[in-house]
Amino acid sequence: RGGCSERQGLNGSDRLGAAGCVCVVTFDLELGQALELVYPNDFRLTDKEKSSICYLSFPDSHSGCLGDTQFSFRMRQCGGQRSPWHADDRHYNSRAPVALQREPAHYFGYVYFRQVKDSSVKRGYFQKSLVLVSRLPFVRLFQALLSLIAPEYFDKLAPCLEAVCSEIDQWPAPAPGQTLNLPVMGVVVQVRIPSRVDKSESSPPKQYDQENLLPAPVVLASVHELDLFRCFRPVLTHMQTLWELMLLGEPLLVLAPSPDVSSEMVLALTSCLQPLRFCCDFRPYFTIHDSEFKEFTTRTQAPPNVVLGVTNPFFIKTLQHWPHILRVGEPKMSGDLPKQVKLKKPSRLKTLDTKPGLYTAYTAHLHRDKALLKRLGWGRREPGKKRPSDVQSALLRRHLLELTQSFIIPLEHYMASLMPLQKSITPWKTPPQIQPFSQDDFLRSLEHAGPQLTCILKGDWLGLYRRFFKSPHFDGWYRQRHKEMALKLEALHLEAICEANIETWMKDKSEVEVVDLVLKLREKLVRAQGHQLPVKEATLQRAQLYIETVIGSLPKDLQAVLCPP
Structure with a gap:
């Protein structure tokens, strides 16, 4: 079929590719990196996007990657949101955790690159990448998928890829909260798609219907979570500083020896x-x-709020004006952990020969959590007592989760206090407004309801909140919470209307007022049915009944206008 059909498979709105495709990028002696194949072949990519995929799918020449390498990239979708499936996106995104929602204007690229000596090729090397492009951030799942497909594809080439596309074409939709069995190339990959209502602590998926699955499924513990301990091993002593830099949305350049180290560190x-x-x-x-190279490297304005993963040392020279640069090298073991990168002033930055380190003038607001390093068994050398990496990662993930929650809970509590009281919401009046967010009032509330109630870390919490208020993350958090509260307010208003006596209200109302009520109720009903309003099914049925009752009280000519045949 030349890949999957236009509305299905990796291109479908209801499949795991989520409006994506599979690309093959090869090295051409005359052209350099070239796009050899795209599946499905009618998937729309602009010339700019094709060029970006080509360059991002090959390691930089400084990396010297031999053998097989897997890494990820993220690129801007040219022309913005041109995908036609945003209604389906809204349904999925409303149930998925914020970190796993579909990207509206970016593509993720998951790359499996192979470079091996081959005397039959003029250049002397076989160099090819198989790339899965998707709007879903399912890094663990898609890398596992590529590790199954790519080695087979490099041996058998195009026919294999067509068969894989046909299999993916039959996969179920990525439904949050459900465990999916995904057959591919004689293997069943089993994975659970997390839901927004899951408890914070993640757990491996339960294996369902395993007796009916032959062979036994390959169970992935997560669709997206990386081995945090492996990623952060060289920077564990600076986790507090790095967490704060992320929280504040500070520009950070990550220079790594290879694209796999770079991409995993950034993710x-x-x-x-x-x-x-x-x-x-x-x-x-x-x-x-x-x-976007010029956009990110210009010196005429402040560095953008971006975390940039690179492998070319040229970036150190180009981005010397950036406030934070993390250089990680090849891991050198010290005891049972790699040698930790040192904290250095930006003035120590030298072109091309920079040693591994975190180059920043930033001073963390909170004190370093020494207990974390103890929990991770820092420096433990007793044989047989090393914890598995996944256990260490779970400890690290829990620490970061608790730290973020301790920071955000006071904000959530204060925001909730700005919501109008339910008793102030009456059926026939416009609901009261959400009170404005006062930074001063919030900071004063920290004295009795601050992060010290849930976090043992000491330090300048007030200073951290003040800087957070200026960051994109405060703006993003506030907009999302305000939107959710406004929808909740609207839902409470709809419930108040449905609990009121509609006949009593209509007695002294003009036809104009009654028609206005019908139109407003219909609008609320449409929004509620589109999963935008958090209301119960019984309330929706009551609202529909109210609409019918109100229309039935109007003259026949108005009924015909409001209920056309």
Whole structure:
């Protein structure tokens, strides 16, 4: 079929590709990186997007990656939100955790790159990448999928890819809260799509219907979570500082020896704030050929709020004016942990020969959590007592989650206090407004309801909140919470109307007022049925009954206008 059909498979709104495609990028002696194949072949990519995929799918020449390498990138979708499936996006996004919602204006690229010696090729090397492009941030699932598909594809080429597309075409929709069995190439991958209502602590998916699955499924513990301990091992002593830099949306350049280290570090850093949405831009792997290179490297304005992962040392020279640069090298073990990068002043930054380190003048507001390093068994050397990496990652993830929650809970409590009281919401009056957010009032509330109630860390919490108010993350959090509260207010108003006596209200009302009520009720009903309002099914049925009752009280000519045949 030349891949999957236009509305299905990796291109479908109801499949895991989520409006994406599979690309094959090869190295052409005359053209350089070239797009060899796109599946489905009618998937719409602009020339700019094709060029970006080509450059981002190959490691930089400084990386020297031999063998197989897997990494990720994120690129801007040219022309903005041109995908036609935003109604389906809204339904999925309303139930998915904020960190797993579909990207409206960016693509993720999941790359499996192979570079091996091959005397039959003029250049002397076989160099090819299989790339899965999607709007879903399912890094763990898609990398696992590529590790199954890519080695087979590199051996058998195009026919194999067509068969895989046909299999993915049959996959169920990515439904939050459900465990999916995904057959591909004789293997069943089993994974649970997290839901917004899940408890914060993640757990591996339960294996369902395993007796009916032959062979036994490959169970993924998560669709998206990385091995945080492995990613952060060289920077554990600076976790507090890095968490604060992420919270404040500070520009950070990550220079790594290879795109896999770069992309994993950037994705791990941007996941530090869960359950808070990461509202800044981030590029797990970025090259000098990127269309946004000039935009990110200009010195005529302040550095943008972006976390940039690179491998080319040229960026150190180009971005010397950036306030925070993290250089990680090849891991050198010290005891049972890699040697920790040192905290250095930006003035120590030297072109090209920079040593691993976190180059920043930033001083953390909170004191370092020494207990964390103890919990992770810092420096433990007793044989047989090392914890598995996934256990260490769970400890680290829990620490970051509790830290973020301790910071955000006072904000949530204060925001909830701005909501009008339910008794002030009456059926036939416009509901009262949400009170404005006062930073001074909030800071005063911290004395008796601050993060010290749930977090043992000492330090300048007030200073951290003051800087947070100026960050994109406060703006993103506030907008989202205000929107949710406004919808809740609207839902409470609809419930108040449905609990009132409609006949009594209509007795002294003009036809204009009655028609206005019908139109407003219908609008609320449409919004509620579209999952935008948090209301019960019984309330929806009552509202529909009210509409019919009100219309029935009007003259026949008005009924015909409001209920056309």
